[in-house]
Amino acid sequence: MKYIITILSAFSILFCSSKHQTNFSGIYRSPKNSKLNQFVYGTFVTELELNLKNDSTYTMSTCAQTSKGIWKLKNNKITLFCKEKRMAIDSLNQLQKFAKGKICGSDEVYNIGNEKLSREEKIESKNINFILLKD
Secondary structure, three states: OHHHHHHHHHHHHHHHHHHOOOOOOEEEEOOOOOHHHHHHHOOEOOOOEEEEOOOOEEEEEOOOEEEEEEEEEEOOEEEEEEEEEEEOOHHHHHOHHHHHHEOOOOOEEEEEEOOEEEEEEEEOOEEEEEEEEEO
16 A cells, blocks of 8 residues: 555656746737836837747747747747848848848857746946746
8 A cells, every 4th residue: 555655656756846937938029118128128129020930940020030940948048049040131132141031149148037038238338138927
């Protein structure tokens, strides 16, 4: 009887712990530009959309660019590995420096929070927040 209780306890722990794993795939968008959101998030980039797909690929769009690549989850962080980045205005993609998606920068690492991805970047001596809320 003691062994049956131990085995059942082990199975219930395994079963319950797997139920609490969060699925990070889905669509994330930056908050709307409002006074309240500026107060809550500080200076942040608007018009971002990130689609984390189940097959570990992603697409991200801004008002100026679209990028594609793969994403990985590690230590409560999601890292985006860019494979291709294109300009939103297609005629710019004909320029040599933008041709064939050659404008990928370094990997982007987002911290995971309550249905939110975030990272901070220093641009021209100013801290800019990248906030993405799950739809």
